[in-house]
Amino acid sequence: MANRAVQIGLAEALALGIAALILGSAAMVGLRAEDWAFKPADWAALRFTVLQAALSAGVSVLLAVPVARALFRRRFAGRGLLIRLMAAPFVLPVVVAVLGIVTVFGRAGPVNALLTALGLPAISIFGLQGVVLANVFFNLPLATRMLLHGWQAIPAERFRLAASLGMPPASQFRHLEAPMLRAQMPAIALVIFLICLASFAIALTLGGGPRASTIELAIYQALHFDFDLGRAALLAFVQFLLCSAVTLAASRLTLPEGFGAGLGRSADLPAPAGWRRWADGAMLAVVVLFLAMPVLAVILKGLPGMAKLPPGLAQSALNSVWVAAVSALISGVAALTLVLAQARRPRAWLELSAMLPLAASSLVLGVGLFLMLRPFVAPQTLALPVTMLVNATLTLPYLYRLLLPEARQLHSDYDRLASSLGLQGAARLRYLTLPRLARPLGYGAGLAAALSMGDLGVIALFADDGGATLPLFVQRLIGAYRMSQAAAAALILVALSYALFWAFDRIGQHYAKA
Numbered sequence: 001m002a003n004r005a006v007q008i009g010l011a012e013a014l015a016l017g018i019a020a021l022i023l024g025s026a027a028m029v030g031l032r033a034e035d036w037a038f039k040p041a042d043w044a045a046l047r048f049t050v051l052q053a054a055l056s057a058g059v060s061v062l063l064a065v066p067v068a069r070a071l072f073r074r075r076f077a078g079r080g081l082l083i084r085l086m087a088a089p090f091v092l093p094v095v096v097a098v099l100g101i102v103t104v105f106g107r108a109g110p111v112n113a114l115l116t117a118l119g120l121p122a123i124s125i126f127g128l129q130g131v132v133l134a135n136v137f138f139n140l141p142l143a144t145r146m147l148l149h150g151w152q153a154i155p156a157e158r159f160r161l162a163a164s165l166g167m168p169p170a171s172q173f174r175h176l177e178a179p180m181l182r183a184q185m186p187a188i189a190l191v192i193f194l195i196c197l198a199s200f201a202i203a204l205t206l207g208g209g210p211r212a213s214t215i216e217l218a219i220y221q222a223l224h225f226d227f228d229l230g231r232a233a234l235l236a237f238v239q240f241l242l243c244s245a246v247t248l249a250a251s252r253l254t255l256p257e258g259f260g261a262g263l264g265r266s267a268d269l270p271a272p273a274g275w276r277r278w279a280d281g282a283m284l285a286v287v288v289l290f291l292a293m294p295v296l297a298v299i300l301k302g303l304p305g306m307a308k309l310p311p312g313l314a315q316s317a318l319n320s321v322w323v324a325a326v327s328a329l330i331s332g333v334a335a336l337t338l339v340l341a342q343a344r345r346p347r348a349w350l351e352l353s354a355m356l357p358l359a360a361s362s363l364v365l366g367v368g369l370f371l372m373l374r375p376f377v378a379p380q381t382l383a384l385p386v387t388m389l390v391n392a393t394l395t396l397p398y399l400y401r402l403l404l405p406e407a408r409q410l411h412s413d414y415d416r417l418a419s420s421l422g423l424q425g426a427a428r429l430r431y432l433t434l435p436r437l438a439r440p441l442g443y444g445a446g447l448a449a450a451l452s453m454g455d456l457g458v459i460a461l462f463a464d465d466g467g468a469t470l471p472l473f474v475q476r477l478i479g480a481y482r483m484s485q486a487a488a489a490a491l492i493l494v495a496l497s498y499a500l501f502w503a504f505d506r507i508g509q510h511y512a513k514a
Helices: 002-032 040-073 079-085 094-105 110-117 128-153 156-164 169-197 200-206 215-224 229-252 275-302 313-344 348-359 362-373 379-420 425-453 458-462 470-479 483-513
Strands: none
Touching: 002 229, 002 313, 002 348, 002 362, 002 379, 040 079, 040 128, 040 169, 040 215, 040 229, 040 275, 094 110, 094 128, 094 200, 094 275, 094 470, 094 483, 128 169, 128 200, 128 275, 156 169, 169 229, 200 215, 200 470, 215 229, 215 362, 215 458, 229 348, 229 362, 275 483, 313 348, 313 379, 313 425, 313 470, 313 483, 348 379, 362 379, 362 458, 379 425, 379 458, 425 483, 458 470, 470 483
């Protein structure tokens, strides 16, 4: 019983600490704001932030509908691999993807070369169109996977009944698929809108200027170049309020009931032939090309530069691996502590604390911590520890949601048996909890490590030349137009990101089988 009380106490203390970090950072930036009057440039940054997020979310969800539908009703070689690869852009470092997008869609890229050959005007990758394009690159696969799950949730018996009644594809879509889309699309759009509100690295590289500056980019410029702490604090507080409002709206947007329970049979149904088959194939081909070209461009551009890597890369890579590994461990331990306590005794406030980091971005937390630390110590000296803490906090909600269903099932199935056997404390954790939760814990920690490895947020505020991580190192090379060296460094960043993801996932799978 004593161990049980200690575990619950630890979870409660952790939840309170997370809430204190998020709300304390928000309060700090709110109190530090000296002038609450928005300047014209601030209003422009707010409008651009909302506009680019809305456009990105809308385009991503609308394009995902035909892609997810094609994946649902078509069966072809490599379909399973394609669906699994849809998760790759989510863990791909943002600065790497941006470099690939610039290489493909930039002034000297193959897309503009093709347009010029056809006598069409060239496109610019910088500004609103570039930010939206990069956001769609990251979020189109996410929207596709979420909509595909919605299609797969429709019982196969409904489609078989519709086919037996002779309903044409258009009628099936109207009566079976359209209701699912009306239920799923608003929630998915809000999630992507929230993600795009905090796309600092994309705005830093492809935005800029008075007409293409987001709130986070304005925070960075106010703190890094102007050292205007009051304006940075005001903008950070506005960013927190905006993300909080969207998070609250997304949490309250409950989806209606689906089509009821089916028999769990496979939905391998005859797909429409004719022009619909060609349309599905063309849509999948275009999306695969869109997602693969930037990655291939980075590989082709970076391989020649591997022979002459820039100085300082090794230290930046070591910093990134150290930050990512520690962040993943902190996030994993915190998520495990919270889900075990929540599975034992559900409490709304504890779950709210675990999900609260969704309302904050790395720049908001970074500015708050910068203001807290500045009177006592030079913030640059704590660049890496602060980055670890912020990355662990921001990835916590993903691990929490990933582990919570498994933890609840574990408690339901084994709690009485473990209690009757006197299995408590460290023994219960070693012999029951970790083996049962090792697989999702390893996957979640790998995801957290990959996201932390590619993060270009708070480190941009704190780091000097010696404390730079690899994403910041790549971004500085891009800013200096050393594109070949940037591509080579980006290749190393991708390899390290996926190596960490694979290592944590592999450890989880191995321990689950032990």
